[in-house]
Amino acid sequence: MLQSPPAEPGMREDEIDTPALVIDLDAFEHNLDTMAALLAPTGTKLRAHAKTHKSPVVAKLQMARGAIGQCVQKVGEAEILAWGGVPDIMVTNQVVGARKLARLAALAKIAQVSICVDDPAQIAALAEAAEAAGVRIPVLVEIDVGGKRCGVEAGPPAVALAELIAASKHLSFGGIQAYHGSAQHIRAPEARMAAVAGAIEAARRTVEQLRQRGLGCPVVGGGGSGTFLNEAGSGVYTEIQAGSYAFMDADYARNTEAPPFQHALFVLATVMSAATPVISVVDAGHKAMPTDSGYPTVFGRPGVSYVGASDEHGKLTVEDPSLRPRLGEKLRLIPGHCDPTVDRYDWYVGVRKGRVECLWPVAARGAMA
Amino acid sequence: MLQSPPAEPGMREDEIDTPALVIDLDAFEHNLDTMAALLAPTGTKLRAHAKTHKSPVVAKLQMARGAIGQCVQKVGEAEILAWGGVPDIMVTNQVVGARKLARLAALAKIAQVSICVDDPAQIAALAEAAEAAGVRIPVLVEIDVGGKRCGVEAGPPAVALAELIAASKHLSFGGIQAYHGSAQHIRAPEARMAAVAGAIEAARRTVEQLRQRGLGCPVVGGGGSGTFLNEAGSGVYTEIQAGSYAFMDADYARNTEAPPFQHALFVLATVMSAATPVISVVDAGHKAMPTDSGYPTVFGRPGVSYVGASDEHGKLTVEDPSLRPRLGEKLRLIPGHCDPTVDRYDWYVGVRKGRVECLWPVAARGAMA
Secondary structure, eight states, X not given: OOOOOSOOTTOBGGGSOSSEEEXXXXXXXXXXXXXXHHHGGGOOEEEEEHHHHOOHHHHHHHHHTTOOEEEESSHHHHHHHHHTTOOEEEEOSOOOOHHHHHHHXXXXXXXXXXXXXXXXXXXXXXXXXXXXXTOOEXXXXXXXXXXXXXXXXXXXXXXXXXXXXXXXTTEEEEEEEOOOTGGGXXXXXXXXXXXXXXXXXXXXXXXXXXXXXXXOOOEEEEOOTTTHHHHHTSSSOSEEOOOGGGTOOHHHHTSTTOOSOOOOEEEEEEEEEOOSTTEEEESOOTTTSOOTTOOOEETTOTTEEEEEEOSSOEEEEEXXXXXXXXXXXXXXXXXXXXXXXXXXXXXXXXXXXTEEEEEEEOTTTTOOO | OOOOOSXXXXXXXXXXXXXXXXXXXXXXXXHHHHHHHHHGGGOOEEEEEHHHHOOHHHHHHHHHTTOOEEEESSHHHHHHHHHTTOOEEEEOXXXXXXXXXXXXXXXXXXXXXXXXXXXHHXXXXXXXXXXXXXOOEEEEEEBOSSSSSSOBOTTHHHHXXXXXXXXXXXXXXXXXEOOOTGGGGOSSHHHHHHHHHHHHHHHHHHHHHHHHTTOOOOEEEEOOTTTHHHHHTSSSOSEEOOOGGGTOOHHHHTSTTOOSOOOOEEEEEEEEEOOSTTEEEESOOTTTSOOTTOOOEETTOTTEXXXXXXXXXXXXXXXXXXXXXXXXXXXXXXXSOHHHHHXXXXXXXXXXXXXXXXXXXXXXXXXXX
């Protein structure tokens, strides 16, 4: 079942039912404007990653501020965006399975939909799905730029796949995907930059070898919220794929020289127990905020720490008993990782200056297939 | 949006779209039967915890095998069970907020619904909600038996709250809640038993002091899948609140002398990339299986390890290259923690001997409020 919205427009923030996923609209808009201003002088475009926000509403606000399209990880996310009117979507991932590829090909009738590969078998399956649907799908080659996850080696192996794509009547060669996921969270700026320098070099080399084989490379994609200024300034990347920048989470805030964004996404929680000395317990545990990137921090409450999560309990401790959150009090928590947190909720509650302004569905919530 | 079911009855398991939440029905039924057989000689009843399964269908199968009712953590979960026909539901948690308490009181018209408190303010609010709805709600006092989370101290503070409850025209004193959550996952059986011995002693002392004040204690509840045999054999606990026993996850399997249940819950995943040497990548990352209790294990594939999760990628390594899962292959993953994993999906796919037998909605998915 879908959950009911936890608020109505016009309510005060402290009337929102909890746990709830709250967007501070002023901070969110600041972040969108900041990204646009940072990228403008580089000439690199933003293709914002919708795995963070899962919402056609957010996508369109990003595109109204200059984003050229959206990235997704799954076909189910692409469907929600395309059905919601987003015109240009890239699946920054491999997709395996005839059923999924048929769904992807069907979308190509209502939106520009591109996808990544790292194996000849994926290219053959995509060509078959595209032919069956009567569409032509742009396909990018993912190269491994240091994440040791997906992607072929830069250089000749990537060129070989690009030639296979270009040779298909039903596909077109869309470019290369060169995203360095693990680099985003390297704390020290020098080490982060060194990791990205390797990615830039691998991408540059591959583009050059493609050119030597007569293949243009329309897109070089990569760059997340931790490193995008490096990729954008490289002269190699054409598109940045940041997602978290819109919301900014506790983990990105732990980076030294963290990106210049404000915390705009919160889980609003209520203290439901304060019976144990020095501990307050909120109604938001790890089901409300996954802990893969650590515990949340408590917004605007120095001296109060979130120190333990069980399914539906979050344990807060205080340095000084006078700071202790009281039974019934509502607190804004900054999630450790915004992406999986958003994916827990059916609704965003948009708040401005203490009042609920809007409700937006997290339309691609749970779209993992 | 709700997600479409990833399968249809009659399909082969390898035709299920992924990632999917799969129940092995033979193992699941074995677990329900095993629990019934283990508890029968103790006289202690099972009130299975629905925070694990989130499904009226599973609840009714448990009750068909002797469970006297269900536990939940949230009012939203209680609603889904009551609307699905479950007659006896205990909220093993504190609930704060007039809106939530009004919803709880409304349920009391169609089911027996009890709840826990650890503060006089919660009792006053419950009495108000019960009066407004014209119902009488059984209320239990939660005592802290070592988890240092919720609950008042055993003994006099618990008796004081029980007297407040008993004095209300709109509430009845339902008993005590004495669950030791953190003890469930202590690896060594001796240490686990020692932790539970303290809980049993605290409960026994509180029951005795209640009796001295003329208060009967209808229910003493607690005991999870890691320790329930200790509580059930204590002569103090009347109800066991195990949930994970039905599915059994990788974390419970790490306990020494783990409970005698079979792995019945899996995330079925597909290898979508095998481009990087020695690594295979599946389409199930931490959005598909939260990692709060560690990574999943790979079922029936010795030598294959799940070593890294990002949002939508799971990284597998192999000890021996000949064991490497191939592109397109489907694998059963045993989640680290079944409760938050179930809560990621809209559908269970029930499988028996390699064929899909049924689809059940995870009806209380996301019911956090």
